[in-house]
Amino acid sequence: MPRSGEPVRRRLELAAVELFVEHGYDQTTAQRIATRAGVTERTFFRHFADKREVLFGGEAELRETLTNAIAAVPEGTKPLPTIQAAFHASVPLFERNRVVSEPGARLVATTPALHERSLAKTAALIDAMTEALRARGTEQRIAHLCAQIGMDTFRSATSRWQADASTGLATLIDQAFVQLREVVGTLG
Template structure:
């Protein structure tokens, strides 16, 4: 879809146009072959408008990180007392799931584009590490020991990523259904005894 030339009615509309245009072009041509000028032209704005909203063409796909971070931190803070760290994270990811489900037309192709583009996978890993650190700190604020908070955050985020990929591969079920399955798998892993002969010595 090519938007008509002209000044969008609001900054939010321009931002939405740019995101949609970038998504379309990345799918049509690939991320590496698409320029910011082409994204702006597809969106019906000039390139200067693009850079008012995004610092580079990668960040178009990572918009909303601040909102996601705030949602996760608040959800951990408000999780019921008495939960184990991973269960606090499941509560938090339930809130994140609502965001992704509402934005599925954008979230689904976005994840596919990231998966096939090395430069975007690298940025995605850096963003994930930053979010994981924020979640770990939220767990510490709930009284979780420092070492366990970091481990739970990294493990939980990996589980969330796996559930999101399963959601893309099998859209017949909600992201939350995939989350529940992955977290059940996690519980099965840490709830089972490791055979003595398989345990490391020392």
């Protein structure tokens, strides 16, 4: 029976974030990460294509969670509430990965190569959500606009949560979407 690689992957993620914080992203090598995690460099590369992917490795799982949640929302639900429900479905992923994502967000904001990668990954998630909304019958331009606005609203909630987790992420998501609706209401 094959062993799960998840504990090793988790050790690598934690070691990488610790080293990135201690020594800086550019000064941290895959070899150093592997050594800190107690594995070989070869093992590191079995789990991650490069050291950047340590911070973005959960993107495929997040995309799948969001698109499956969009598909599962009851028919007739408008696009923004559908996106909001999808982000609710992602809360367990973010809670599970908080120990990596919180310092990772600070690293991404201060490291140009990581910031660029983050923008590309975010664009891919927006495209995936757009297509999931399209599959529900939402017109292309509206689907893309709602996916983009939804992502920005979600990032506002996660920023607040990373700064202070005393309020749960699900509550912050709801608050951010309420604020979005209030702002939109003032525009007309």
